[in-house]
Amino acid sequence: MMLEVSDLHVYxxxxxxxxxxxxxxxxxxxxxxxxxxGAGKSTTLRALSGLIRPRAxxxxxxxxxxxxxxxxxxxxxxxxxAPEGRRIFAxxxxxxxxxxxxxxxxxxxxxxxxxxxxxxxxxxxxERYHQMAGTLSGGEQQMLAIGRALMSxxxxxxxxxxxxxxxxxxxxxxxxxxxxxxxxxxxVLLVEQNAYMALSIAHRAYVLETGRIVLSGTAQELRxxxxxxxxxxxxxxxxxxxx
Amino acid sequence: MxxxxxxIVNGLQLGxxxxxxxxxxxxxxxxxxxxxxxxGDVFMxxxxxxxxxxxxxxxPFYLAVVIAMIGCAILGVTIEFLAxxxxxxxxxxxxxxxxxxxxxxxxxxxxLKFAFGPDYRTVPRPFTEIxxxxxxxxxxxxxxxxxxxxxxLLAFLQFLIYHTKVGKAMRAVSFDHDAARLMGINxxxxxxATFGLGSALAAAGGTLxxxxxxxxxxxMGIMPGLKAFTAAVLGGIGNIPGAVLGSLLMGQIEVLxxxxxxxxxxxxxAFSVLILVLLVRPAGLLGQAGxxxx
Ligand SMILES: Nc1ncnc2c1ncn2[C@@H]1O[C@H](COP(=O)(O)OP(=O)(O)OP(=O)(O)O)[C@@H](O)[C@H]1O
Ligand SMILES: [Mg+2]
Numbered sequence: 001m002m003l004e005v006s007d008l009h010v011y012x013x014x015x016x017x018x019x020x021x022x023x024x025x026x027x028x029x030x031x032x033x034x035x036x037x038g039a040g041k042s043t044t045l046r047a048l049s050g051l052i053r054p055r056a057x058x059x060x061x062x063x064x065x066x067x068x069x070x071x072x073x074x075x076x077x078x079x080x081x082a083p084e085g086r087r088i089f090a091x092x093x094x095x096x097x098x099x100x101x102x103x104x105x106x107x108x109x110x111x112x113x114x115x116x117x118x119x120x121x122x123x124x125x126x127e128r129y130h131q132m133a134g135t136l137s138g139g140e141q142q143m144l145a146i147g148r149a150l151m152s153x154x155x156x157x158x159x160x161x162x163x164x165x166x167x168x169x170x171x172x173x174x175x176x177x178x179x180x181x182x183x184x185x186x187x188v189l190l191v192e193q194n195a196y197m198a199l200s201i202a203h204r205a206y207v208l209e210t211g212r213i214v215l216s217g218t219a220q221e222l223r224x225x226x227x228x229x230x231x232x233x234x235x236x237x238x239x240x241x242x243x
Numbered sequence: 244m245x246x247x248x249x250x251i252v253n254g255l256q257l258g259x260x261x262x263x264x265x266x267x268x269x270x271x272x273x274x275x276x277x278x279x280x281x282x283g284d285v286f287m288x289x290x291x292x293x294x295x296x297x298x299x300x301x302x303p304f305y306l307a308v309v310i311a312m313i314g315c316a317i318l319g320v321t322i323e324f325l326a327x328x329x330x331x332x333x334x335x336x337x338x339x340x341x342x343x344x345x346x347x348x349x350x351x352x353x354x355l356k357f358a359f360g361p362d363y364r365t366v367p368r369p370f371t372e373i374x375x376x377x378x379x380x381x382x383x384x385x386x387x388x389x390x391x392x393x394x395x396l397l398a399f400l401q402f403l404i405y406h407t408k409v410g411k412a413m414r415a416v417s418f419d420h421d422a423a424r425l426m427g428i429n430x431x432x433x434x435x436a437t438f439g440l441g442s443a444l445a446a447a448g449g450t451l452x453x454x455x456x457x458x459x460x461x462x463m464g465i466m467p468g469l470k471a472f473t474a475a476v477l478g479g480i481g482n483i484p485g486a487v488l489g490s491l492l493m494g495q496i497e498v499l500x501x502x503x504x505x506x507x508x509x510x511x512x513a514f515s516v517l518i519l520v521l522l523v524r525p526a527g528l529l530g531q532a533g534x535x536x537x
Contacts, residue, residue: 049424049425050424051421051424051425070424070429071421071424071425072424072426072427072428072429072430075424075425075426075427076427080425081425083421083422083425087419087421087422087425088422089414089415089418089419089422089423090418091414091417091418092411092414092415092418096411096414096415099408099411100411100412100415100423100426100428101426103408103412103426103427103428104426104427148426149425152426152427
């Protein structure tokens, strides 16, 4: 297993946000974590990246215990997150944002190659290269957030709601790119509200409810699971099937 | 007319020195939202280190400046590590009170006999003074040296912040700590570097101040520190060009008030201008009204 999370507990003060999360992600997989608002999806990713210290439990990434490692060292190990809400550096140019993505690397030629690869996925970023990132449109900012994460050449990518606030066309585009990134060898853990899209590209999935995993299985199994259909796919699935 | 020109030249010298101090306030505020009240005292230590360098150990002037800068960079990094870092996630008032404590500590510790001692010291000139008459205005080599050193340091800072990896990391951290962490940036290291850099600039300012206004003592940092802080707020705290602009204005306001009204009024007018500007533009002259973070 590339990532193994066991019995993870996270608190915000008195709030018990994660109540014993266990999940695994295998090499080369796209695994998705779905759940309603406030279920603890972002909290899970923040704990994996070392932004918050879990009270209990264990996170093992490529056979190394990273539970208490500082965030910047986790990035160096190849576990990289594009956080919820994009969090691009609005006061830096697109070029500088990408450079920050490659902060842990020093191999100039290889960084150049990564940048070219990002431009191939997101040609728009090349056009906006010297623009301040704060002036990009929402969709462009999301592309920059993903491109920036790719600049570190991650072994595994954590994506927190990459489709948030995007038009349907852009959502399709972003998901196609996530699939492509995965096919080129990057393992992906994808957090999404858009369960329909997430389950259509994922291999496996976990369903999170108020800090606990309540369901897990292959994407196929969950797509057909009555509880998932009722709570997370709802009309969407029926409309898609009808059409 | 000549008198006005002369005052402007004098005000420029003062403003340039304020700029070196104001930059430290604004950079530290930009990165951890702390008003580092001990910064004026770091400036004082810089003045003493410079003085020891060129007046006591008779080192070449530029070397004295460099040593003062290195000494204060170490001091600034140490202050952050010991006093502010443990309070990083504490309520902001805790760090603010600590900053006042650090300030008092530096002032009274420096006053001890085995440190700098409590007395005023007159600073001998590190180089013979030369006067030039240009358009009826007297310009001294001290003023030229102050201007050259400040401009060189500003150019260096500009290069560092916009063209080096650590400078870009500083801007990234000042915008969003957690996002910077997710890039693999060690935020603590970047904050240390910011304190080191700001303190080194203040030390250069202190050494120049000791040459331009040749009297030093352990409490000399209070007023220039306050003025430079005011200048940083005037320009827009957290904004680097703003700190320089605010400082240059501050220097002019003070010297022109002293020259044309009365030197008793220089501080009153300087702080009044601050209040007026903040009433009209609460974020300062170049500051944005609240960073847009969604
Ligand atoms: N900084 C915080 N302080 C206190 N409580 C928090 C904090 N961040 C999150 N929480 C709480 O923890 C729980 C999980 O939040 P989290 O952000 O992980 O949810 P999420 O599944 O990502 O939701 P969404 O889909 O809305 O992004 C929520 O109840 C939230 O209110
Ligand atoms: Mg979330």
